[in-house]
Amino acid sequence: MPDKPPAEITIDARLIRDLLAAQAAATLPGAAGLPLEKVAEGWDSEVWRLGDEHAVRLPRRAIAAPLVLHEQSVLPGIAERLAHVGVRVPAPVVAGVPAAGYPWRWSVVPWIQGECALDVPLAARSAWAGTLADALGALHTAAPADHPVNPFRGVPLAARDAAVTDRLTALRESKTLDAASAAVIRDVWRAGLSAAEWTRPPVWIHGDLHPGNLVAHAGALEGIIDFGDVTAGDPAYDLAVAWLAFDTTGREAFIAATGSRYDADTWVRARAWAAAVVLMLLAHSDDNPAYFALGRDAATAVIADASG
Structure with a gap:
């Protein structure tokens, strides 16, 4: 996997405080003086915790700037729907605009207290499988014609066939996947x-x-x-989480909790998308052991489910 791209702008506490002082005072009085700590830096954005209750999310590359704009435009409505099932999303409290030498949109969002589910044992996740199913039921509503477009997510599977086939071949040749496992994943796809x-x-x-x-x-x-990749399309893409997040017990609980919202073909596509995500994780997580492990564990789940 290529190294993480360098940031195209330097983000530091002084810049963030300048942005907060200029744009957050009305909504969050005193925000510019709250404790500020950098907690995450991905390929596209940085996240800084602001006090106890908020975080600041800022793109670090121009290519990521539209992602924040998408979140600012659609998350308020999504937050309202998911609130009915008790699940929070980082809907912007402050929808920041370029200023103080910073060229892109940025946001202040609620800090959601808890731990990343990657750090929760598989068996323990079953307790909230039904809640996630309810949350997706609230999320998967008809989108307007001007929804954000993502060329890779929620599209027909055929649009990703070449990429999936190439990854599968490379992983088999590198022996990251043995021949038998690769054959099952190929059949699932x-x-x-x-x-x-x-x-x-x-x-x-x-x-x-x-x-x-x-x-x-x-x-x-x-x-x-x-929600930087938020878009609209086939819900099967999201339903792949059944194989990515749960063991057999949790997956069965999750699928059962969705009731009759999705037909059998949607679940076949969902498992295929899970296989595609497995290949992406195994091919592109050399520098991230947690995500490589996620890919390995999800591969086991997809293969066992297909073989059973």
């Missing part, structure tokens, strides 16, 4: 390609739903974060 496509209107989807973007606390699902 092909079954998804053969399933009926989503022909109903596109619905809102998170677009990057895995345990790294779920926040749990005291045995409950507290929040879903990182």
Whole structure:
């Protein structure tokens, strides 16, 4: 995997305090003077914790700037719907604009207290499988025609066939996947390609739903974060979380809790998307052991489910 791209702008506490002083005073009086600590830096954005209750999310590259804009435009409505099932999302409290030499949109969002679900044992996640199913039921509503477009998420599986095939070949040749495992994953993907496509209107989807973007606390699902890839399309993309986040017990509970919202073909496509995400994680997580382990564990789940 290539090294993380360098930041295109230096983000430091002074810059953030200048932005807060200029734009957050009316909504969050005194925000510019609250404790500020950098807590995450991904490929696209940085997250700084602001006091006890908020965080500041800022793109570090121009290519990521539209992602924050998407979050600012759609998360308020999503937050309102998911609040009814008790799940929080980082809807902007302050929708910041370029200023103080910073060229892109930025946000102040609620801090969702808890731990990343990657750090929660698989068996313990079953306790909130039903809550996640309810949250996706609230999320997967018809989207307007001007929804954010993502060329990779929620699209027909055929649009990603070449990329999936290339990754599968490379992982087999590198022996990251043995021949038997690769054959099962290939068959799962092909079954998804053969399933009926989503022909109903596109619905809102998170677009990057895995345990790294779920926040749990005291045995409950507290929040879903990182909506930068939010788009609309086939909900099967999000439903792949059944194989990414849960063991067999949790997966069965999750699927059962969705009731009749999704037909059998949607679940076949969902498992195929889970296989595609497995390949992406195994191919591109050399520098991130937690996500490589997620890919390995999800591969085991997909293979066992298909073989059973």
